[in-house]
Amino acid sequence: MGKTRVLAAALVTALLATAGCGGPAPGGKGDDREAGTIRLLTPIFEGADGKKILEDQLKTFKDSHPKVTVEVDYTSYAKLNEKLTTSIASGRPYDVMLMGVGWIPPFAAKGALAPLDEQKSDLSQRFYERAVDPGIYDGKVYGLPIMLDTRFGLYRKDFFAEAGLSGPPRNFAELRDYARKLTKRDAGGKLTRAGLDILSNDLRQTFLPLLWANGGDLFTADGKPAFNSEAGVGALQLMTDVIRTDRSEDFGFTQSGAAGGPPLAQGRAAMMIGHNNVWQAIQETAPDLIKQDKIGFFMIANERPALFQGGTIGTVSAKSAHPAAAKALVKFLASDKPSLAANEQRGNVPALKSLATSEYVTGNKAVQFAMENMDSAHSEGGVPAWLEIRGDFKATVESALLGKKTPKQALDELATTAQSAIAKG
Template identity: 25%
Template sequence: MSAKVTRRRFLRAAGLLGAGAGLAACAPRVVEKAVEVEKEVTQVVEKQVTKVVPGTTIQFWTMNYGDPAQWLDMFKKHATEFQEKTGIGVDVQMINWAQGMNTWLLVARGGAHPDCADMYWLHSFASIGGKEYGPLPITEYQQEYWPDLKERFFEGSLKDVYWQGEFYGIPWRGDIRPMIYRVDFLEEAGFSKPPETWEELREYAKALTVRDSHGNVLRWGFLPGGANPCQNFMPWVWQAGGEFMTADGKTATIDTPAMAEALEFLYQLQNVDKVIPPEWLEPSFAPMDYFAADKAAIVFQVPDDWAKNLERDYPELDGKWAYEVPVKNKTRACYSGAGYWGCLRGTTRVEEAVQWIHYLSQDSIMTELSQYLGRVSPNKNVMSNPYWQEKEWRKKIVACLEHAHTSQHPSPAWSRIIVHQPGAPIYDMVYEVMNNNVPIPDAIAKCQKRVQEEMDKGAS
């Protein structure tokens, strides 16, 4: 590998010399031309370098998004183009989200792995894999391939690709969560605009909940979130001014007034006002089904691709729903997350894998992926594309970026603290308060202890 790099650097230097000669001949627009020439030379050099190892094929795994067949086709098309340019083949495989967790756990413990992949939860998997398995830092390549990383990508998204000072890959998928509401239901109830604050939200939820003569709810005024229960719960705490742990990832901060306020507010909505379904913490609860079936009027924060899915699957609802920046308490914190492309320990083709990730991280490809999914991109150039201003819901998504709060937390144990299953500390705390009437201070104290224990176990 070092020989290849040396050769590349040599050729690049030669290319730059050639560019210099070109500069001497073309006095006007000297700088711009120089940059163009440098790019062309680099491309030629890359082609020459990869010809050294003809027939190299790397394996790339992507999670599935949107229509799985279309998604795979899109990547295969780019893989073909990449091979034409570099001579490096890419074998693209898809992983279903249902198997994602188990797959990455196995990879992080030495199971079969690709050369590079679309991944998530870097902090946990890097910690599990240690220096043997799992995500591979590619810090040495960052300056060479992405010298403008900080200029091109949102700062928040870069937090998801750094672990213990090492660079692991390129954030490509954003996940920002706006509030969604039914325009028609709000109008029916006499509201001309969506709620702005928690208190307004409570009023709206009461007014929008419709019951039959037996008191059975026909339509819920409000759903606490559009994803899994624990992801839904996080923004409530952030909006109340709380956090789950300190910035160094060493101390749990569950036992705070903000946590109590968030739990109390949700408790009131569920058990006093009875305007949110008691099922919202159960795995079979499907918020989008409720919303699309006219059984919910407002959903607190939903994954940004709901809009695209509603347009595709429920065209009869066109014009009946709208996105809005979430309601405010102390802040408007919006849930945000990111997926990244990175390499895996054990690959012998790091250079080729990095080139593929570099290729995918072009603005044009990231734009294509972002628009296909209707999801924000961590790439600033993608988000400045006119596409994101063409529709009202897209503008709202962009507006939500101002309030983004990363869902990643700086403790490797975070993934098992926040997992949305019984037995996880946060899930149990919320469930016990909401459904078992455990006093909020008791539930918080117990959770604080459990989270701290988990963080201590996961501490590096």
């Protein structure tokens, strides 16, 4: 059993132990008073710069909520689940918890989160509706979006021009065809440029936009695995063909975090499925590519266009001793100035519609592209067992890309494992 599954199992046990305790912890001042010391757990606002950004924002919060004191615990997404689980098991959960898209059902289903005093219809006026949906479970709003992480297609316009390609691919057939035309190998067959980089991005987050673009879904409306449908198999088959049949990319050639910036900036890839902050990385490592307008974007599309949308959501513990103060902090962090500051630091996408005209967004074409295509955004998760299931996607995709299993075999096996996790509740 992997670490992710162990943590997920521990989370379920801890939540079951605390879910029946009902009401705020002793000493709470009640929902009608915004006062008290609240503990905030955040995986964003990293490093010294991030800490200063958050502290500056919290000074503003303090001005309007003088009776509230905020104690901050900084962590990373890699350690977030463990931190949350430990705090819940100890009987002293954080008051405000920033967590990822897909995390709401696992926590809300076990009674760990408090519903917020919000209505989806009202939130959808201020935020992109697709950004609001991941914060809802069983018809109740449990979280507010603070920032979005998106994945879509990026390409080098100069390489396309050299290959005689006038624009980005419009479907899977063109995506694969363009990748073959853009791939370069030397006389000895060594890869010098990948036509399509699908490996430097997280494999789950590469597969999912392809799944959605092919008309598929992660789960059915009643919570059963659907990613092994014909659409899902077709999406994984495309990835497998890019690697094994077309040889448009080799394992180890395009590495995430390599010196010199992303493969697209290095000229080691002509196209990629990647994160919106690739733009920021190119600005830092190869700014001339941006000045010369050599970076373009495209939606992953086949049966429909699809944009992967992850992100960070603010939530309140059901056991907070000061729920009114905690809810006030979540609303503040999701408001324009704090969320803009958080997004600027990470090169991410604001969830607030009003920020589309901000200087930050108008100066970042990747963020602009994501915000312009939010109507085609899809989010992962959707079932309470998601934190157990998601960690198995990487091995599943790799087994197909390495030729150990067919795409159908790989996804069917994962569906069986996922259904078992779902059935356990």
